[in-house]
Each structure stands twice: as structure tokens, then as C-alpha cells.
Amino acid sequence: NVEAAGFVREGDKPSALAELVKVETPDCKTIADVAAFIGVPTNQTIKAVFYWWRPRFVEVPGEGRLVFALTRGDLAINDTKLVNALGGGFLRAATEDEIRSIGAVPGYASGIGMTPAKDMDSPGVMIVADESIEHGGNYVVGANEESYHYTGANFGRDFTVSKLADIAQAATGHKCPVCGG
Numbered sequence: 558n559v560e561a562a563g564f565v566r567e568g569d570k571p572s573a574l575a576e577l578v579k580v581e582t583p584d585c586k587t588i589a590d591v592a593a594f595i596g597v598p599t600n601q602t603i604k605a606v607f608y609w610w611r612p613r614f615v616e617v618p619g620e621g622r623l624v625f626a627l628t629r630g631d632l633a634i635n636d637t638k639l640v641n642a643l644g645g646g647f648l649r650a651a652t653e654d655e656i657r658s659i660g661a662v663p664g665y666a667s668g669i670g671m672t673p674a675k676d677m678d679s680p681g682v683m684i685v686a687d688e689s690i691e692h693g694g695n696y697v698v699g700a701n702e703e704s705y706h707y708t709g710a711n712f713g714r715d716f717t718v719s720k721l722a723d724i725a726q727a728a729t730g731h732k733c734p735v736c737g738g
Contacts, residue, residue, distance in 0.1 A: 560637035563723055564731035568600065568629075568692035575695040575709030577669075582706045586664030588630040591706055595697050602630030602697045603690060603710070605666040607651035608639070610683070614647055622677070623655050624648070627668060627718065628687035628725045630697075635726035642685055642722035643677065660701060667698035668716035669707060675719065686718040687725040 585591045592599045604627065611621035624643065626634050636648055656663050659671065659682050674681035690696075690712045698710040710716065732738065 559635060559726050562727035563734045564725075564727040565734050565737070566629075566687075566689045566692040566725075567732070568689070570692075571694045574711050574714060577707055577709045577711075577715055579700050579702075579705055579707055581704055582665075583704050585704075585706070591697055592630065595706070595708060597697055598631070600629050600631040601693065601695070603667065604628050604630045604632070604634075605661070605668075605699060606634050607656045607661070607663075607666070608636075608648040609651045609655055610643060610646050610648055610677075612646050616649075622683060623651055623659060625659070625661070625666075625668070625671070625682055625684045626686070626724060627684065627690060629689040629693065632687065632689055632725040633728075634687070634724055638722070638724045638726070639685060642720060642724055643683075662699065662701050662703055665699040665703055665705060666701055667707065667710065668718060669698065669710065670701055671716065673717055673719040681719070684718040685720045685722055685724060686712070688721055688723055689725055690718075691721070 672681040696710045
């Protein structure tokens with residue numbers, strides 16, 4: 558099932574890292590819009606999805622924290638895989654106010670300028686990224702500013718994460734990590 562299915566992340570790191578450049582991207586809030594506007598395939602973008610995590614099913618005021626999930630733009634985040642990567646708990650979509658509370662802008666967010674938390678109990682932003690971001694580079698990412706994105710963003714140089722994990726959903730056509738089929 559998709560909650561457990563692993564797959565091979567394909568792609569190569571670029572031979573040279575591009576300069577990080579902020580570009581205006583008016584009315585481009587979706588991955589498809591941004592990719593088309595910049596002129597890159599969606600697998601050269603990074604998608605940011607925000608969740609509110611809580612340890613128990615019933616939401617208790619003041620309990621829980623924001624979780625910032627990243628994956629390559631051509632992939633989708635699987636909520637069950639994300640919960641498992643966090644060690645359990647429950648997720649709901651984060652509100653715009655919750656997203657803005659860490660300095661991110663909905664539709665224009667990225668890990669650039671964020672201080673990742675070491676773990677779920679540490680201060681900072683809990684950023685969990687799919688392993689796919691290691692299989693590419695010179696990405697287009699949000700600039701955490703309305704109507705702007707960065708081009709040339711690279712994991713490790715321009716942003717880091719709290720945890721890398723398998724949080725993307727396998728889809729038809731992805732290769733099996735065991736047999737390659």
C-alpha cells in the first residue's frame with residue numbers, strides 16, 4: 558500500500574551549484590504555476606506543505622507544534638509516512654496564521670532562513686524533508702515573501718532540515734528499491 562511503499566528517488570546532483578537568485582513570481586502559488594513561469598520541470602522545484610502535529614487524537618489547546626514538510630515538486634507527501642517519520646501522533650493542515658508564525662508565507666515558503674529543530678522537543682522549526690531533495694539541485698523554492706521565489710537553491714548550502722525521511726507517496730511508474738522493476 559502507499560503508506561508503506563518505498564521507491565527509488567531518481568535524479569542527479571548538478572555538476573555546478575547555481576547562484577541563489579530571488580525572482581518575482583506574481584500569482585504563482587502552485588508548483589505547476591511556478592515551474593511554468595520559471596521554465597523548469599516540476600522535479601526542479603521543492604514543495605512545502607505545513608501541518609499541525611499533536612501527540613493525541615483529541616486536540617488540546619497549546620499542545621502540539623508546526624511541522625514543515627518538504628518534497629520535490631513532482632511528488633506528493635504521504636501523511637502516514639510523515640506521521641511515522643515523526644514517531645507517531647496526528648496531523649491536520651496548518652492554518653495560515655500558524656504558517657506565518659514561523660516567518661513563512663503560504664504559497665511562497667521554503668526552508669531558507671529557517672532554523673531547523675533538532676527533534677520534536679527542541680526549539681526551532683521542525684522541518685522533515687523527503688529523501689528526493691538529495692537527488693537534484695539548483696531548485697526553485699519559495700522566498701518566504703509574497704510573489705517571490707528563489708532559483709538555484711541547494712539542500713545543505715542554502716537550507717537544512719531537521720530530518721530526512723521517506724515521506725513521499727509512491728506512484729505508478731516509480732521503481733522498486735528492491736528489484737528495480
